[in-house]
Structures are given as structure tokens and as C-alpha cells.
Amino acid sequence: MKTAQEIKPGQVIMIDGSPWKVQKNEFNRAGRSSAINKMKLKNILNGMQTETTFKCDDKLEYIVLEQKEVTYSYFADPMYVFVDTDYEQIEIEKDDLENVLMYIEDGMEDVCQAVFYGTKVISVDLPKNIVRQIAYTEPAARGDTSGKVTKIARLANGHELQVSSFCEIGDYIEIDTLTGEYKSRVKR
Amino acid sequence: MTSRWVIFCSIIDNFGDIGVCWRLARQLVHEHQRDVELWVDDWSALSGFMAAQAPRTDNTPLFREQVLAGVCIRHWHKPWQALPATDQHIASADVIVEAFGCELPASVKQAMSHANRPLLWLNFEYLSAEGWVKECHGLPSLQNLSPLVKKFFFFPGFEQGTGGLLREAALISQHQQWQQEERALRQRLLQSAGLSERLRDADVLLVSLFSYDTPALASWLDSLQANAHPVVCFVPQGKSLAALARCLAKDQLVPGEIAQAGALTVVAIPFGSQTDYDQLLSLCDLNVVRGEDSFVRAQWAARPMIWHIYPQDDGVHLHKLEAFERLYLDGLSPDAANAWRAFSNGWNQGEDCRELWHYLRPQLSGLQVHARKWQKKLAAMPDLSANLVNFETLTKLSAHP
Numbered sequence: 001m002k003t004a005q006e007i008k009p010g011q012v013i014m015i016d017g018s019p020w021k022v023q024k025n026e027f028n029r030a031g032r033s034s035a036i037n038k039m040k041l042k043n044i045l046n047g048m049q050t051e052t053t054f055k056c057d058d059k060l061e062y063i064v065l066e067q068k069e070v071t072y073s074y075f076a077d078p079m080y081v082f083v084d085t086d087y088e089q090i091e092i093e094k095d096d097l098e099n100v101l102m103y104i105e106d107g108m109e110d111v112c113q114a115v116f117y118g119t120k121v122i123s124v125d126l127p128k129n130i131v132r133q134i135a136y137t138e139p140a141a142r143g144d145t146s147g148k149v150t151k152i153a154r155l156a157n158g159h160e161l162q163v164s165s166f167c168e169i170g171d172y173i174e175i176d177t178l179t180g181e182y183k184s185r186v187k188r
Numbered sequence: 189m190t191s192r193w194v195i196f197c198s199i200i201d202n203f204g205d206i207g208v209c210w211r212l213a214r215q216l217v218h219e220h221q222r223d224v225e226l227w228v229d230d231w232s233a234l235s236g237f238m239a240a241q242a243p244r245t246d247n248t249p250l251f252r253e254q255v256l257a258g259v260c261i262r263h264w265h266k267p268w269q270a271l272p273a274t275d276q277h278i279a280s281a282d283v284i285v286e287a288f289g290c291e292l293p294a295s296v297k298q299a300m301s302h303a304n305r306p307l308l309w310l311n312f313e314y315l316s317a318e319g320w321v322k323e324c325h326g327l328p329s330l331q332n333l334s335p336l337v338k339k340f341f342f343f344p345g346f347e348q349g350t351g352g353l354l355r356e357a358a359l360i361s362q363h364q365q366w367q368q369e370e371r372a373l374r375q376r377l378l379q380s381a382g383l384s385e386r387l388r389d390a391d392v393l394l395v396s397l398f399s400y401d402t403p404a405l406a407s408w409l410d411s412l413q414a415n416a417h418p419v420v421c422f423v424p425q426g427k428s429l430a431a432l433a434r435c436l437a438k439d440q441l442v443p444g445e446i447a448q449a450g451a452l453t454v455v456a457i458p459f460g461s462q463t464d465y466d467q468l469l470s471l472c473d474l475n476v477v478r479g480e481d482s483f484v485r486a487q488w489a490a491r492p493m494i495w496h497i498y499p500q501d502d503g504v505h506l507h508k509l510e511a512f513e514r515l516y517l518d519g520l521s522p523d524a525a526n527a528w529r530a531f532s533n534g535w536n537q538g539e540d541c542r543e544l545w546h547y548l549r550p551q552l553s554g555l556q557v558h559a560r561k562w563q564k565k566l567a568a569m570p571d572l573s574a575n576l577v578n579f580e581t582l583t584k585l586s587a588h589p
Binding site for chain 2: 014015016020026028030031034036041050052053054055058061
């Protein structure tokens, strides 16, 4: 058992005998010591989606699922195709990639973890830190080179994030996939 | 058939939790004809609270199970003494409310898992003006209990899409009546406090103070002492009174006692009934309130107010304060809004409030007009008890399509 607060997106909880994949888990402080977790869930068996709330210390039954190393191969609308170490193709729906979709791009070489419920892939986890190239950003403003001033940068797949003001088009940057935040500029 | 509601209330601090639960229980009984059972864990606090609501001349103690104002109040023993008959009785209710996120006894939940008819289980949460409240209000909480037991989170709030605020049907007209008779009632208030003729005849600023302890208090009292006109500050029995005594360099202030310092007269008043407090809020020029219950009541009183929010260690309360400010100050003149915000933030962060009061004081008349508009805006929405009863009806309908 885990508390609602400890459950992470991608994990699966059992409710009334059905497995539900947690797609989002938002934490809010209500008042005094009270806190609420609002979850977006998807029933793995029938695809039904729902939003639900829990007290942050509600105990939930979660299940540990099998994982396999995979790499992204290509997009075949509407499925994202990954390949495992045995060169078997694995198709995944967009909804099941919600937390990592912004980092999926052609040619990416990151070794990911595909999470299975039975024979069905229900999510893909990226490494904690990944490197992406900046496709577009405005030129840096003069003066501040401390890195504390930030600006928006766009990746090849259109995802935007805040980066240090000294970053330029074509630079490679390291991103924390858990927080979604820029970490540093890297050399390649 | 009248539906039966069971409310569980765990008293954490002072009378705020029981104040809200008692109002809700009474309203469900009197305005919505529900049978209501109210389980309270701190019997000593409840006894004090109930004594103030309807003083009993014979000093008889509160029985562990009795009906007051149509509400059956019962003692929630901790640890819970699991009696199957009691657990089953509770589990056979139509609605079970766990107030402010309190945890139902395990054996009650066990009995609920054997429910043989639909049971609505509500987690009744704290009041907040934050945006996420609208997104979470009314959402189900999926539980592994029984398909017949449906749990939901119910959030009070200031906007459409939330559970609203508790407001008795006659409350607004009651405030209007008090404020029509304001002059006479203010005189009576001063007279009953035993204040001198001179003070009664003067142009007095009436203030009520019901806050948590804050370093800001001493500086504000300094300002009030130096005020050009007399200020009378009514302080109900509780933590504010002890803090105020310290600021006035007194060992203590007991209810009924009056302390004088410069232009300021402090009147310590006993913990009174909810109606007495509503009237006090209605007659004062400024109300400093705290937590949740007095905070909501001050808004219905349509008088300028300062909210001392329940302080939390990680500062999360300041986000909640800011969220309320965004709603409350909308439509107010920039000068008045800035003065109010500065004083409110200063008060809540324990700053020196002398200069802040200097800017707030001239804005009180504008804040008075704004407080009426704000009351009107809130009163245009259904009140919380009506929303709860509607929620019960809608849930029943969806359970039986």
C-alpha cells in the first residue's frame, strides 16, 4: 500500500478489483494539516477515464508492473512505435505517453522503460535526465550572463520551456523529465 | 421520507470546527427537514460551546446523547468504542459527513462496507478561495468499500462551482434589521459594557477583535491608543484576550473587564452565542476575524474586516490569503484596495502595523460600501446547506437512473 501522496503518474492502483493507471496526480493543501490529491485515472481494462480525489494519506493498493527497455522508433498516427532489445515493435497510444509526450522526437536515442500490465503497454518512462536541442529561441538580452535570467526556448517537437538567457538556437540542453525543468547547457 | 445525516466533527482548536458543524446541522434540520446526528469528540469543548448558545440556568451537564435545537448530539469517544449496533446505526444513514477531513472510525467504515442501500459519504473540506477548489469540488473519491457507498469531496467556496458558504435563510435580513437600528443598538452595546456617558456620546470607532496571536497586535494597539477619536475594541474570550492583556501590560483580562489606554478602550466579553457574535459583527466599524467561521460571518455582516488566516508552517496560508484577496478586492478603488492589502498582509505576517493603519483608517468608509457589495454578490449564490442537499438529491438520481 502507498498513500495517495506517494503515488506517481504511470503507476497503477487497484480500485474495486480494477487496475487504474494514474495519469496525473496533483497535490493541494486544503487547510490546517489537511491535503488533497486529485488524480486523473485511466482504467487499463476498458479505457475509461475519470478524475478522483483522495485525502493525501488515504492508503491505496498499487501494483508493481513488469518493465522493459525500449527506444522510440517512429510515429504511425495515432500510435507511437517503440522497439525493445529483441527488435520487437511496441505500439503505444498518445494518452499513455501524456507525461513524456513533450520530449518524444524523431531520432531520439534515450533508453526508455516500457511498463506492462499483462501484455499491454500502459506507459513509457524516460530517463530522469535527457538532452535535447533548441530549435528556436530569441537572441539573449545583453548584460546578464549569470544564468539566473531565463527566456523561452522551443524544442524540435514544439515543446517550450524556460532556459538560461545565454542559450542559443542549436545548443543542447539537459532537462529533468520529472520536473520538466531546464538544468544546464551541455556540449556535444 | 426524511433522510438521515450523520456528521462527524473533530474539534482541533477553539470553537471554529464545532461552530461550522453546529450551524450546518441546525440548518439541515430547520431549513431542509433532515434528521441530523452530530458526533463530536471533545465533549468538554462542546459543553462550553453549547452553554453559550443556550445558557442553562440549572447548570445541568450536557448528556452524552441528547437533542438540542432538533439536532441529536452524541459523544465521539476516542478511541472509538466499536459497538456493532452503533456502527450499523451510523452506516444505515443516507449521508455521512466527515467534517474538515476527519477520519471515520474503522469499525464504522467496516459497517458501511455492508450497506444494503445507497449511502452518500462526504468529505466536507476547509474553505479556500484558491482556483483548484473549483476543480476538486464534487469529484468522487473512488473507494474499495462497496458499490453502494459513494464518496465525494465537497468544498465550500466563494464562487459558482464550489459548495458556497453557510448562510441561514434569515441571516441577511437580520443584519439589515440590526443595521437599520444601528444607532440605538450601538448605544446599547456600549451601555451594556458599562462605558461612560462621555464615551457613549462621542464619535466612537467600534472594533471587534478575534484573531490568533500575532506580533502585529501590539503595534496596532499603539495606533489605536493614539487615535484622534475614541476607539472601543470588543474582544471575545479566547487567545486574543490573553495576547491583548500582554500588550496592555496586564496580567490578564477577564470577561467583563474594561481596560483603558489613551483613546483605546478594550472591553473583554464572554464567549457568547453565535447570534450575539453576528450582532457584534453587524454593529462594528471594523472586524478582525480569524480561521473560517468568524471569517465567513464577518462577510455576511457587510462590514470592513481583516482576516487573520490560520498560520501554517510552510507559509501555504499566504497563498490562500492572496487567493481570497484577488476575489475580495475586485472592484474596490486602488487606494482602498492597496491600503487593505497592505494591512492584511502586515497583520498576517506579524509586521508593525502603525503606518499601515494610518493608511487603512481613512479607507474604512469606502471599504464599508465595498463590504455591502461583496455581501450582495455572495448572497446571490445558493448557500452551502442548500448545495449539500441538492448534491444529495443529484447523487441519488444518478444512482437510480
